[in-house]
Amino acid sequence: MELSTYQLPAQLSTYAAEVDWLYYVIFWISVAFFVGIVGVMGYFVVRYRSKPGVRAKKTGHSNTLEVAWTVLPLILLIVLFHWGFQSYVRGSVAPSSSLDIRVRGAQWLWEFRHPNGMEELNEVTLPVGTPIRFIMSSGDVLHSFFVPDFRVKQDVVPGRYSTLWFEATKTGKVQAYCTEYCGAPEGATGNVGHSAMLATLNIVDEETYEKFLEKGPAAPEGLSEAEWGKELVEKSGCRTCHGVDGASQMPAPNFKGLYMREEKMTSGKTIVADENYIRESILQPQAKIVSGYENLLMPPYKFGEAQLDAIIAYIKELSQE
Amino acid sequence: MSTHAESIGLADGTAADGAVHEENYLSAKGIASWLTTVDHKRIGIMYLIAVLLSFFAGGVFALLIRTELLFPGQTIMTADQYNQAFTLHGAIMVFLFIIPSIPAALGNFFLPIMIGAKDVAFPRLNLASLYIWCIGAVFSLVAIISGSVDTGWTFYTPYSSRASGAVLWMAMGIFILGFSSILTGVNFVTTVHKMRAKGLHWSRLPLFVWGMYATAVIQVLATPVLAITLLLLLVEKTTGLGIFDPALGGDPVLFQHFFWFYSHPAVYIMILPGMAIVSEIIAAFSRRKPFGYTYIALSSVAIALLGFLVWGHHMFTAGMSEYAVMVFSGLTMLVAIPSGVKVFNWIATLYKGSITLTTPMLYALSFIALFSIGGLTGIFLGTLSVDIFLHDTYFVVAHFHYVMVGGTVIAFIGGLHYWWSKMTGKVYSERYAKVAWALIFVGFNVTFLSQFVLGSRGMARRYFDYLDHFHTLHGFSSIGSYILGLGFVVLFFVLLHSLVKGEKAGPNPWNLAGYEWLTTSPPDAHNFATEFVAERGPYDYHLLDENIDEAAAKA
Numbered sequence: 001m002e003l004s005t006y007q008l009p010a011q012l013s014t015y016a017a018e019v020d021w022l023y024y025v026i027f028w029i030s031v032a033f034f035v036g037i038v039g040v041m042g043y044f045v046v047r048y049r050s051k052p053g054v055r056a057k058k059t060g061h062s063n064t065l066e067v068a069w070t071v072l073p074l075i076l077l078i079v080l081f082h083w084g085f086q087s088y089v090r091g092s093v094a095p096s097s098s099l100d101i102r103v104r105g106a107q108w109l110w111e112f113r114h115p116n117g118m119e120e121l122n123e124v125t126l127p128v129g130t131p132i133r134f135i136m137s138s139g140d141v142l143h144s145f146f147v148p149d150f151r152v153k154q155d156v157v158p159g160r161y162s163t164l165w166f167e168a169t170k171t172g173k174v175q176a177y178c179t180e181y182c183g184a185p186e187g188a189t190g191n192v193g194h195s196a197m198l199a200t201l202n203i204v205d206e207e208t209y210e211k212f213l214e215k216g217p218a219a220p221e222g223l224s225e226a227e228w229g230k231e232l233v234e235k236s237g238c239r240t241c242h243g244v245d246g247a248s249q250m251p252a253p254n255f256k257g258l259y260m261r262e263e264k265m266t267s268g269k270t271i272v273a274d275e276n277y278i279r280e281s282i283l284q285p286q287a288k289i290v291s292g293y294e295n296l297l298m299p300p301y302k303f304g305e306a307q308l309d310a311i312i313a314y315i316k317e318l319s320q321e
Numbered sequence: 322m323s324t325h326a327e328s329i330g331l332a333d334g335t336a337a338d339g340a341v342h343e344e345n346y347l348s349a350k351g352i353a354s355w356l357t358t359v360d361h362k363r364i365g366i367m368y369l370i371a372v373l374l375s376f377f378a379g380g381v382f383a384l385l386i387r388t389e390l391l392f393p394g395q396t397i398m399t400a401d402q403y404n405q406a407f408t409l410h411g412a413i414m415v416f417l418f419i420i421p422s423i424p425a426a427l428g429n430f431f432l433p434i435m436i437g438a439k440d441v442a443f444p445r446l447n448l449a450s451l452y453i454w455c456i457g458a459v460f461s462l463v464a465i466i467s468g469s470v471d472t473g474w475t476f477y478t479p480y481s482s483r484a485s486g487a488v489l490w491m492a493m494g495i496f497i498l499g500f501s502s503i504l505t506g507v508n509f510v511t512t513v514h515k516m517r518a519k520g521l522h523w524s525r526l527p528l529f530v531w532g533m534y535a536t537a538v539i540q541v542l543a544t545p546v547l548a549i550t551l552l553l554l555l556v557e558k559t560t561g562l563g564i565f566d567p568a569l570g571g572d573p574v575l576f577q578h579f580f581w582f583y584s585h586p587a588v589y590i591m592i593l594p595g596m597a598i599v600s601e602i603i604a605a606f607s608r609r610k611p612f613g614y615t616y617i618a619l620s621s622v623a624i625a626l627l628g629f630l631v632w633g634h635h636m637f638t639a640g641m642s643e644y645a646v647m648v649f650s651g652l653t654m655l656v657a658i659p660s661g662v663k664v665f666n667w668i669a670t671l672y673k674g675s676i677t678l679t680t681p682m683l684y685a686l687s688f689i690a691l692f693s694i695g696g697l698t699g700i701f702l703g704t705l706s707v708d709i710f711l712h713d714t715y716f717v718v719a720h721f722h723y724v725m726v727g728g729t730v731i732a733f734i735g736g737l738h739y740w741w742s743k744m745t746g747k748v749y750s751e752r753y754a755k756v757a758w759a760l761i762f763v764g765f766n767v768t769f770l771s772q773f774v775l776g777s778r779g780m781a782r783r784y785f786d787y788l789d790h791f792h793t794l795h796g797f798s799s800i801g802s803y804i805l806g807l808g809f810v811v812l813f814f815v816l817l818h819s820l821v822k823g824e825k826a827g828p829n830p831w832n833l834a835g836y837e838w839l840t841t842s843p844p845d846a847h848n849f850a851t852e853f854v855a856e857r858g859p860y861d862y863h864l865l866d867e868n869i870d871e872a873a874a875k876a
Contacts, residue, residue: 006774007774007777007778008777008778009778009779018706019706019707019709019710022704022706022707023701023707023710023777026700026701026704026707027701029697029700030697030698030700030701033693033697034690034693034694034697037664037668037689037690037693038689038690038693040668041668041671041686041689041690044668044671044672044674044676045671045676045678045686048607048671048672048673048674048675048676049676049677049678050608050675050676050677051675054675055608055675055863055866055870056607056608056609056673056674056675056862056863056866057609057672057673057674058609058610058862058863059609059610059611059612059614059670059860060612061612061613065613065665065669066613066616066662066666069661069662069665070658070661070662073657073658073661074655074658077654077655077657077658077700078654080654080700080703080704081650081651081654081703081704081705083704084650084703084704084705084706084707084708085647085650085705087705087706088643088646088647088650088705088706088709089643090706091706091709092643140479141479141480141483142477142479142480142573144638144713146713146714146779146781148710148778148779149779151706151709151710152709152710153638153709153710153712153713154638154640155638155639155640157567157573157574157639157640158479158567158568158573159567159568159572159573160567160640162640175779175788177779177781178781179712179713179714179781179782180477180713181404181473181477181480181782181783182480183404183471183480183484184399184400184401184403184404184471184785185400185401186401186469187399187401188399188400188401189395189399190394190395190400191394191395191400191785191786192400192785193400193401193404193785194400194404194783194784194785195400195781195783195784195785195786195787196400196786
C-alpha cells in the first residue's frame with residue numbers, strides 16, 4: 001500500500017495523480033463549506049438562544065444575499081464540472097499506441113487474451129510504462145472492471161464491447177475488482193460470486209513481458225501439469241471437436257490413445273503422433289492432416305511453451321489410462 | 322387589534338373557537354371505523370403504522386448485513402443469502418418505507434389541516450391508495466418468504482431477467498406500490514390547487530405544503546415510467562420477447578435508462594418532503610418567518626423539475642456516449658444550487674431568532690449538517706473523472722445514506738416529534754427523546770462516515786466479503802449500526818410510553834403560529850370546528866409575540 005493515504009489508495013497509473021488532485025480540490029472545498037455551514041449554524045444557535053424578554057427579529061429579505069449564494073456556488077460548480085470533464089476525456093480516450101488486451105467477464109471469472117492469442121485466467125501479465133487498452137465484453141450478465149490503484153472503472157456489458165485504458169507506473173501486483181453486482185451461486189459457502197470475482201494485474205518490466213509472451217504463463221498453483229493441460233483444453237474450446245473418451249464420434253481425432261498412435265496422413269505417409277507432431281498440430285494444424293479429416297479446418301492456436309507442455313502432458317495421460 | 326387576533330387564535334394558543342372538544346378524529350371506535358374511514362387523518366395514521374413496520378423490517382435486514390460484514394469471510398450467512406439481505410433491505414426501505422413515509426403518513430395528516438381544508442380532494446382515492454399499498458406489500462412479502470430475490474433493489478438486466486420467479490413477485494409488488502404513490506400525488510396536487518381556505522393564497526402557503534406539492538408533481542409524472550419499466554421486465558421474463566436481455570436481442574443499458582428515469586426523480590420524492598419538514602421546524606423554533614420564503618418554496622419546484630433531467634448520472638461507467646455523460650454531469654451540478662439555496666436560507670432564518678433546542682429542532686439542525694455532507698459528497702460524484710473512480714464503491718453507499726437517512730429519515734423523525742402531540746393528543750418525554758436523538762446521531766455518523774473512507778480506498782459495493790485491509794473500517798461501521806439500532810429502540814419506547822402514559826397535550830404546547838396549532842389536539846374529525854379562514858400567514862410570529870406582550874401588559 002505504498003503511497004496510499006488514509007483516504008485514497010496508492011497511485012500506480014499515470015492517470016491516478018490527476019484524479020486525486022481533483023478529489024482533494026473537491027474535498028477541501030467541501031470541508032470549507034461544511035465548516036462554514038455548521039460553524040455559522042452553531043454560532044447562531046448559541047448566540048440567539050431564546051432568552052426571556054428578547055423577541056425574534058422580524059424576518060426581512062435580501063435579494064443580494066439570495067443572488068450571491070446562488071451565483072457564487074454556481075461558478076464554482078461550473079469550474080469543477082469543466083475540470084472533471086477534461087480529466088474524464090483523458091481517461092476515456094486511449095493513446096493510439098496502446099497495447100490491446102481482450103478481456104471477457106463471466107460469472108465469476110475474468111479471462112484475458114494477449115495480442116499473440118495467449119490466454120490467462122483471473123490474472124494478467126502486463127508491461128509497465130506502456131499504455132494498455134482493455135477491450136471488454138461479457139459472456140452473461142453485467143460486470144464492471146475496477147482497478148482502484150489506477151483510478152479506472154468501466155462496465156462490461158453483454159452484447160457490446162467497452163474499453164478501458166491505463167498506463168502502469170510501477171511493477172508489482174495490482175488488485176482488480178468486479179463492481180457491477182452479478183450474483184452468487186445458490187447454497188455455496190465461503191466467498192463466492194460477485195465479491196470473489198477478483199483479478200490480479202501482474203505488472204512487469206518490458207523485458208519480462210516479452211519473455212512471458214514467448215514462454216507463456218506457468219501452471220496455476222496447486223495444479224499438476226496434466227491437470228493444467230486439461231483446464232487449457234477445456235477452456236480453449238478444443239473439446240468442441242476433439243473427444244477425450246476414446247469412444248464418441250467427434251469431428252476431429254480423439255485425444256484418448258492419441259499419443260504415439262500411428263496415423264495415415266492425407267499425403268499418404270504414416271507418422272507416429274509424438275510430442276513434436278502434437279505440438280505442430282496445435283500451432284499449425286494444416287501442416288499434416290490425418291486421413292479422413294481433410295474437410296475440418298482447425299484454426300492455429302497460440303500457446304506459450306509451458307502451456308504446450310501441459311496440453312501434451314494431458315494427452316499423454318489420457319493415453320496411459 | 323387584540324380582539325381580532327384572539328378571534329384567529331393568536332392570543333393564548335387556544336383553539337380558534339375557544340370551546341373544549343371532547344370529540345375528535347380518534348373518537349369513533351372499532352376496527353370497521355378505521356378500515357372504512359375516508360378521514361385523511363386516520364388514513365395518515367394507518368400509513369404511519371404501515372411505514373414504521375416496513376422501516377423495522379428494512380432495519381433488521383440492515384443489521385444482518387452489517388453483522389455479516391463485522392468480520393472478513395463468512396460470518397452468519399452465505400453469499401447468496403447476503404445478496405438477498407441487501408436486496409430486501411434496499412427494496413423495502415425505498416419502496417415500502419421511504420417513498421410513502423413523509424407524504425403518505427405526515428403529509429396525509431397535515432396537508433389538509435395546514436391549508437384549512439376539511440379533507441383531501443378525493444378522500445376515497447386516498448383510502449384506495451392505502452389498500453393498494455397493502456396489496457403491493459403482500460406481493461413483496463410473498464417474494465421475501467419464497468426467499469430468492471437477489472437482484473439488488475435496482476433489478477438490473479440481464480441478471481434480473483434470468484433470475485428466479487420470486488423476482489416477478491417483487492417487481493409486481495413494486496408495480497402495485499407505484500399506483501398508491503400516484504394516487505397520493507394526484508390527491509395532493511388537486512387538494513393544494515382547489516381546497517385552500519379563504520385567504521390562503523400561494524404566497525402564504527406553509528413551506529411544508531409547498532414541499533408536498535412539488536413531491537406530488539414528481540409522483541404523478543415519474544412513477545408511471547417505473548410501472549412501464551417493470552411491466553416490460555415482466556413481459557420479457559414471461560414471453561421471452563427481447564427488450565433488455567442481449568441474449569434475446571435486447572439492450573441492458575436501456576433498462577438502466579428506464580429505471581433511473583423514475584428512480585432519480587424518486588430520490589427527490591424522498592428528500593423534498595424532508596426539506597419541507599425542516600423548513601417548518603426551523604421557522605417554528607426560531608420563532609421567525611423563514612428567510613427567503615419564496616426562494617425556499619420555488620427551490621422545491623426547481624429541484625422537482627431538474628430532478629427529471631439528471632438520471633444519466635447513475636450510468637457514467639455504463640457505456641453511454643461521452644457526450645451524453647458530459648450533459649448529465651453538467652445538469653447534475655445544477656441540482657446542487659436549489660439545495661444550497663435552501664440550506665443557506667435555513668441558516669439565515671436562525672439569525673436573530675429566538676431559538677429553543679427542542680427534540681424536533683435537534684433533528685432539524687442535524688438534518689442541515691448531515692444533508693450538507695450528503696450534498697457536498699454529491700459534488701464528488703457529479704464530477705466526472707472522480708465519479709468514475711468512486712462509482713459503485715462504498716463512497717456512493719455512504720453518500721446516499723447521508724441524503725436518505727441523514728436527510729429524509731432524520732426529518733421524518735423530527736416531524737414525528739414535532740407533530741406527535743397534535744396527532745395523538747399526548748406529550749412525549751423530551752429528556753428521553755433527546756437520548757434517542759443522541760444515539761441515532763452518533764450511531765449514524767459512525768456507521769456511514771467510515772463508509773466514505775472505505776469507498777475512497779476502493780471498497781466495492783454489494784460485496785459479501787472483503788480483503789483484510791478493509792476490516793477495521795468495516796468493524797467501525799458495524800458497531801455504528803448497532804448504536805443506531807439502539808437509538809431507534811429507545812425512540813420506540815419513548816413514543817410507546819407517551820401513548821400509554823403520556824400527559825394530555827394542549828392544542829399549542831410551543832405557542833407556534835402554524836395553522837395546524839389552531840385546532841385541538843387531537844384535531845376535530847373535520848379538522849377545525851368552524852370554517853377556517855386564513856387572516857394571517859402561517860409564520861407571523863411578530864403578530865403572535867405582540868399579542869403575548871399585550872396580554873402580559875394587561876395582566
